[in-house]
Amino acid sequence: MSTPPAGNAPDSTSTAAPTWPRLVKGHGTGNDFLLLVDSGGDLAVAPADVARLTDRHHGVGADGLIRAVRTTVAARDEALPHGSDAAEWFMDYRNADGSVAEMCGNGIRVFVAFLADEGLVDLPDGGHVDVATRAGVLRVHRVGAELEADMGRWTVPGGEAALAAGSDVLVTVAGVDGQRPGLSVAMPNPHVVIAVSDAAELAAADLTRAPLVDPVPGAGTNVEIVWAQGEIERDGTRWGVISMRVHERGVGETLSCGTGACAAALAASVWAGAGAPADWVVHVPGGTLAVHLDPDGGVALRGPAQLVADVTPADRESSSDAPRELSRPSPRTFPTLPESFSDVPREPSRPSARAFLTLRERISGAPREDSRRPGSAGVRDAKDAETARAGHAGGRQPEVLLDPARERVRAEVLAHHEVRLAVGRQARQPPAQHRVHRRLADADGRVRPDRREAHVARHLVRQDGAHARRAVGLRVAAGEVQRALVDVDRPHPCVGRGVRERERDRPPAAPQVEQVTGARGWRHLLQQQAGGVVEVVGGEDARRRRHPHLAPCEADVDRAQQRGGGGGGGEVVLAVTHGSSLSRAARLSPARPGATAPTTGAPTAQKPSPLRARVGR
Ligand SMILES: N[C@@H](CCC[C@H](N)C(=O)O)C(=O)O
Numbered sequence: 178m179s180t181p182p183a184g185n186a187p188d189s190t191s192t193a194a195p196t197w198p199r200l201v202k203g204h205g206t207g208n209d210f211l212l213l214v215d216s217g218g219d220l221a222v223a224p225a226d227v228a229r230l231t232d233r234h235h236g237v238g239a240d241g242l243i244r245a246v247r248t249t250v251a252a253r254d255e256a257l258p259h260g261s262d263a264a265e266w267f268m269d270y271r272n273a274d275g276s277v278a279e280m281c282g283n284g285i286r287v288f289v290a291f292l293a294d295e296g297l298v299d300l301p302d303g304g305h306v307d308v309a310t311r312a313g314v315l316r317v318h319r320v321g322a323e324l325e326a327d328m329g330r331w332t333v334p335g336g337e338a339a340l341a342a343g344s345d346v347l348v349t350v351a352g353v354d355g356q357r358p359g360l361s362v363a364m365p366n367p368h369v370v371i372a373v374s375d376a377a378e379l380a381a382a383d384l385t386r387a388p389l390v391d392p393v394p395g396a397g398t399n400v401e402i403v404w405a406q407g408e409i410e411r412d413g414t415r416w417g418v419i420s421m422r423v424h425e426r427g428v429g430e431t432l433s434c435g436t437g438a439c440a441a442a443l444a445a446s447v448w449a450g451a452g453a454p455a456d457w458v459v460h461v462p463g464g465t466l467a468v469h470l471d472p473d474g475g476v477a478l479r480g481p482a483q484l485v486a487d488v489t490p491a492d493r494e495s496s497s498d499a500p501r502e503l504s505r506p507s508p509r510t511f512p513t514l515p516e517s518f519s520d521v522p523r524e525p526s527r528p529s530a531r532a533f534l535t536l537r538e539r540i541s542g543a544p545r546e547d548s549r550r551p552g553s554a555g556v557r558d559a560k561d562a563e564t565a566r567a568g569h570a571g572g573r574q575p576e577v578l579l580d581p582a583r584e585r586v587r588a589e590v591l592a593h594h595e596v597r598l599a600v601g602r603q604a605r606q607p608p609a610q611h612r613v614h615r616r617l618a619d620a621d622g623r624v625r626p627d628r629r630e631a632h633v634a635r636h637l638v639r640q641d642g643a644h645a646r647r648a649v650g651l652r653v654a655a656g657e658v659q660r661a662l663v664d665v666d667r668p669h670p671c672v673g674r675g676v677r678e679r680e681r682d683r684p685p686a687a688p689q690v691e692q693v694t695g696a697r698g699w700r701h702l703l704q705q706q707a708g709g710v711v712e713v714v715g716g717e718d719a720r721r722r723r724h725p726h727l728a729p730c731e732a733d734v735d736r737a738q739q740r741g742g743g744g745g746g747g748e749v750v751l752a753v754t755h756g757s758s759l760s761r762a763a764r765l766s767p768a769r770p771g772a773t774a775p776t777t778g779a780p781t782a783q784k785p786s787p788l789r790a791r792v793g794r
Pocket residue numbers: 184208241272277278279280281282283284366367399425426427428433434435436437
């Protein structure tokens with residue numbers, strides 16, 4: 178059986194369709210496959226045959242076809258990775274369009290369940306099966322009713338520069354505002370991961386159309402859209418929680434993608450920076466997966482594998498092979514994941530831990546705000562990353578972060594991306610959830626406006642320079658403070674709060690500011706973060722509350738100017754007008770990789786610390 182290179186478009190010229198053997202339909206978190214045994218490698222399958230078979234309307238329907246063939250036989254047809262002969266069975270994975278793929282994270286579990294069900298391997302509890310794939314030999318373990326696959330090591334094709342910037346490509350997704358910076362990850366099949374802000378944005382993505390990736394990846398790519406929900410703790414282990422949707426190369430939107438879940442967890446970990454969890458719960462439309470990121474760069478994926486039906490192709494029905502019953506529940510299916518995570522909510526209504534807020538804050542997923550290509554701020558980003566890495570490597574790290582509840586920072590601030598928006602250029606209507614003033618808590622823990630002038634089309638957002646300086650000075654390791662104008666809580670540029678082009682564009686300190694979808698959430702988050710009490714007009718009946726209100730911004734920021742770049746604190750002047758629309762200003766400039774070598778390994782070894790306080794130019 179001849180095999181086109183991975184990711185290649187299927188050859189539509191097919192000779193006579195093969196006589197399919199008995200097929201088994203299985204799935205892992207809704208990523209479904211047709212599986213067959215071709216131990217002797219006799220089946221001639223052209224890509225168009227696969228496409229016909231997996232067609233959901235004219236064929237049997239599946240996201241992919243998996244052929245089990247003995248490794249010795251498979252090696253006759255295609256150059257398998259070195260060492261493949263250590264495994265008895267080769268997983269020949271085909272996407273629904275007939276193109277081949279290097280690996281399939283859901284498929285490999287289902288493949289092992291299939292081999293066990295066929296009696297081709299033994300898989301006792303605690304045992305394992307080695308599987309040859311185009312990504313090398315990978316081991317699948319049975320742990321009770323769960324299967325866990327060693328997925329090999331992740332690679333970031335963009336190398337150090339991409340890790341430092343958090344992105345190396347731009348991605349346009351129908352239904353999602355703007356171009357998003359994306360991080361390319363090889364697992365080893367190609368993935369690009371982008372972040373969105375919340376569940377609504379995740380749901381809004383129209384994946385009936387393939388996302389556009391710039392620059393276009395030569396071998397195509399899978400694209401994951403990730404909403405980082407936060408963190409939980411279970412039995413002493415911290416778990417990052419993300420929700421993900423995927424557009425698969427060679428298929429379209431699927432309900433799940435195992436390699437994609439690993440890539441998404443890795444990207445979220447890079448964006449979250451130092452101290453990110455090693456373990457991730459990944460919610461996908463078809464279920465839940467668990468990903469573990471080893472410090473040495475290894476990745477493990479746990480999830481269900483279910484065989485749901487035997488399929489006898491029509492052209493076999495008249496043969497002597499009597500069709501088996503259509504659906505045969507097998508004692509060898511592995512239907513659970515992570516029973517222990519079945520109660521992890523997809524949309525936690527209320528964060529329960531400080532760490533939860535921290536992660537959400539780190540990964541906010543605002544869109545890229547200009548049309549510049551990434552790379553223009555690469556030098557700056559790379560320098561910042563260098564500094565961060567030096568800190569990780571034993572140099573000085575900021576000891577603490579700005580704590581508005583303790584320091585009397587009395588400023589009305591915008592989240593970073595809003596300031597960029599405000600300082601920016603063209604007009605555009607910001608999403609409703611953005612039209613809420615960000616406030617910092619006063620020392621008494623309450624959050625209140627410093628100043629609000631109703632019915633004026635101009636907001637003076639004043640930052641008390643002395644307080645800000647003192648606050649930052651107290652919260653940053655000695656020697657970090659060089660200038661008064663601060664860029665506290667420097668976010669990762671990939672996720673919405675990017676590097677400023679010019680000093681005057683720096684926002685006032687905006688620590689612990691959370692972007693949430695509604696007034697209620699905003700209040701909760703502020704309460705959680707600052708220990709304060711805040712009211713939001715419009716969210717609830719304000720008369721029942723005793724504290725000052727935070728009114729949603731009634732007008733759109735149309736023009737802004739931030740002054741005071743040199744010394745004693747900044748004054749941000751934002752001009753607002755009603756009914757104008759504005760587009761987000763350009764401040765997000767993730768670097769493209771240069772000619773750097775791909776980087777493999779643990780993100781903690783290379784990533785910058787996104788929450789360090791950085792002061793001065
Ligand atoms: N479409 C992918 C291959 C299949 C990935 C799979 N769904 C998974 O679970 O990892 C590609 O072409 O790379």
